[in-house]
Amino acid sequence: MCGIVGYTGFRNAKNVLLNCLKKLDYRGYDSAGVAIFDGKKLRKFKEIGEISNLEKKLPVLKGNIGVGHTRWATHGEVNKRNAHPHVSCDGKIAVVHNGIIENFKKLREDLEKKGHKFLSETDTEVIAHLIEEEYKGDLKQAVSSALKKVKGSYAVVVVSENEPDKLVGARKDSPLVVGVGDNENFFASDIPAVLNYTNRFIYLEDKDVCVLTKNSITVFNNQQKVNRKINVVEWSFEDAEKGGFPHFMLKEIYEQPHAIQQSLRGRISEITQSVEFDENIKELLHSGFESISIVACGTSFYAGLIGKYIIEQLA
Secondary structure: OEEEEEEEEOHHHHHHHHHHHOOOOHHHOOOOEEEEEOOOOOOEEEOOHHHHHHHHHOOOOOOOOEEEEEEEEOOOOOOOOOOOOEOOOOOOEEEEEOOOOOOHHHHHHHHHHHOOOOOOOOOHHHHHHHHHHHOOOOOHHHHHHHOOOOOOOOEEEEOOOOOOOOEEEEEOOOOOEEEEEOEEEEEEOOOHHHHOOOOOOEOOOEEEEEEOOOEEEEEEEEOEEOOOOOOOEOOHHHOOOOOOOOHHHHHHHHHHHHHHHHHHHOOOOOOOOEEEOOOHHHHEEEEEEEOOOOOOOOOOHHHHHHHHHHHHHHH
């Protein structure tokens, strides 16, 4: 799964974002990136592989607001071009996203007809261009309008040099929490990311849109302001990784329905009722091969044994 973080406050955003991303590395990833407003412009950095690769390439940055992401590839190959954050044509809006945008191909075609230029193969980049298309001086409204056109699941955090004092986050069928600090606030896809900075959290609900500044948190749903409870988390970091379960095995058992849902989302066509793979997978399946190797450890090894049995039955 991918990891999302966002920060606005009094600390150095680069250091906070890197620290938070490192706390999410247990989720698995193949690339990482950040976008930080340095006081003059939005600056974007991405690297393939470990977060340490990104850290080595980052220059000295003095900004206090930004977003970060660790990616596990779904749409598009593993390369810097497809890594998050993704930006608008003018480079002034940066987006990090978890989830699957099911209608991204149609949205991309429509945006390209309007002159938008895409740099990646991802579904996420569509969101950045949609927001740019909808932006009329109000970032929150632009995000809300853009997401109304999206079909699928998303947890999104947006930063813009047009309004460099705020972050906008939104979610639907993908988790996003707000970390509540003093003179600072956070977005994260998972509590462990920011547990070293705060133990107060707001669990955003489906279709919430949240605007963060360093001193304020405003949540909207269906364009109306709503109140969301601040929860105090007493977990240690290790407990937070377990999501409140006594051990990882039980956590994984209860996560199975969600894992299946995430695996299927965006890969089954509502029109043809068939499974759709990326083009490179189709080429592989038609190229001919003698065997399939499933490599795993721990509980994943047992899942691999079941997969072996199913593949043999279908072969």
